[in-house]
Amino acid sequence: MRKYAGLCLLLACALQAQDEIAHAQRLKSSLLGIDTHIDTIQRVLVGHLDLGQRLPDGQIDLPRLQEGGMHAPFFALWVPTYFKGAEAVRRTLDLRDAMQSVFDRYPDRIQLATSGADLERIVKSGKIAAVLTLEGGHQIADDLAVLRMYHRLGIRSMTLTHFRNNNWADSSTDKPRHNGLTDFGKEVVREMNRIGMMVDISHVSDKTFYDTLAVTTKPVIASHSSCRVLAEIPRNMTDDMLKALARNGGVVGINFGGGFLNPRDARATMANINQMAAQEPDLVGKPLDDYAANEYARQNWARPRPSAATIDDVVAHIDHVVKVAGIDHVGIGTDFDGIPDVPKGLEDVSKMPALVAALLKHGYSDQDIQKIMGGNFLRVMKQVIGK
Numbered sequence: 001m002r003k004y005a006g007l008c009l010l011l012a013c014a015l016q017a018q019d020e021i022a023h024a025q026r027l028k029s030s031l032l033g034i035d036t037h038i039d040t041i042q043r044v045l046v047g048h049l050d051l052g053q054r055l056p057d058g059q060i061d062l063p064r065l066q067e068g069g070m071h072a073p074f075f076a077l078w079v080p081t082y083f084k085g086a087e088a089v090r091r092t093l094d095l096r097d098a099m100q101s102v103f104d105r106y107p108d109r110i111q112l113a114t115s116g117a118d119l120e121r122i123v124k125s126g127k128i129a130a131v132l133t134l135e136g137g138h139q140i141a142d143d144l145a146v147l148r149m150y151h152r153l154g155i156r157s158m159t160l161t162h163f164r165n166n167n168w169a170d171s172s173t174d175k176p177r178h179n180g181l182t183d184f185g186k187e188v189v190r191e192m193n194r195i196g197m198m199v200d201i202s203h204v205s206d207k208t209f210y211d212t213l214a215v216t217t218k219p220v221i222a223s224h225s226s227c228r229v230l231a232e233i234p235r236n237m238t239d240d241m242l243k244a245l246a247r248n249g250g251v252v253g254i255n256f257g258g259g260f261l262n263p264r265d266a267r268a269t270m271a272n273i274n275q276m277a278a279q280e281p282d283l284v285g286k287p288l289d290d291y292a293a294n295e296y297a298r299q300n301w302a303r304p305r306p307s308a309a310t311i312d313d314v315v316a317h318i319d320h321v322v323k324v325a326g327i328d329h330v331g332i333g334t335d336f337d338g339i340p341d342v343p344k345g346l347e348d349v350s351k352m353p354a355l356v357a358a359l360l361k362h363g364y365s366d367q368d369i370q371k372i373m374g375g376n377f378l379r380v381m382k383q384v385i386g387k
């Protein structure tokens with residue numbers, strides 16, 4: 001009898017596991033996956049890589065985006081802060097051109113999305129919907145007309161700073177210079193609200209964050225930040241900031257970098273950030289581009305170093321935001337192709353179904369998971385852009 005009871009238990013377990021897999025697969029096919037920060041376009045501009053192929057390294061390409069169900073990535077046109085003034089504008093246009101080369105080469109596989117409705121339509125047609133973002137307010141060269149022209153080029157969000165302060169906003173990884181946002185910085189936020197561009201507060205100092213919330217009339221996003229109480233780096237958000245973000249109606253995308261997820265990797269990440277931020281060569285034109293290419297090769301993001309972080313850490317950060325700010329204010333902002341350390345179990349975008357399965361196992365409902373994997377960010381896009 002005991003033998004039969006054991007067999008029955010085994011059978012029940014196997015059936016339950018099969019049920020769980022079927023449930024996860026059903027859910028995955030109904031999800032609209034939005035990732036609010038990837039650095040992949042650097043690989044196209046600097047490395048001339050073909051995103052249409054399944055690449056042997058890095059974390060993103062078109063086949064793996066489809067496989068992972070992340071149909072709407074935000075491609076960051078990141079410009080290092082040592083590109084100053086007109087050079088930062090030139091570099092932004094170079095990145096926008098690299099992005100265009102991908103759209104032109106694969107019109108049947110990827111398309112520019114400039115609104116929430118656009119994004120939904122493109123994903124429904126089976127293509128990847130690419131949302132374009134700027135990473136660093138210095139890219140507007142202190143000129144609102146440049147900001148407006150970026151919007152005309154289809155760009156729909158901007159982090160107010162990168163690793164260094166700019167002329168109108170303090171960064172979380174620099175010494176405070178303006179005590180948050182200057183008057184012009186506040187004008188930038190108002191203009192972004194007016195033209196329908198999402199204000200991204202990842203990278204800004206705590207004071208810049210609170211100044212931004214005092215000015216903005218629209219929800220803001222933190223495209224790639226995690227929780228500071230779990231990994232103590234200034235790029236992550238405190239509980240108080242998470243609560244303020246919730247009151248604003250905004251959403252934070254959890255960053256998958258090991259340094260953003262656990263205290264052990266956080267130290268190495270801060271050392272790397274400080275080193276990157278300290279280097280500011282005084283170059284222009286081709287010598288500046290060559291310097292950037294060498295720096296990019298030296299960082300070698302395509303081959304991440306080992307990390308202590310795991311998929312459980314990602315779930316723990318999601319849990320924490322849900323506990324402090326609520327289910328409507330958390331999303332995914334991996335920072336893939338821009339982090340030196342990826343979590344075990346989520347080594348590239350093709351592994352995202354494992355996160356969906358982990359969230360199901362953790363007790364989240366289908367509706368909760370839809371919000372986390374993209375629904376919350378889609379809501380903010382519609383609120384800010386207007387359709």
Ligand SMILES: [Zn+2]
Binds near residue numbers: 135203224
């Ligand atoms: Zn970043």
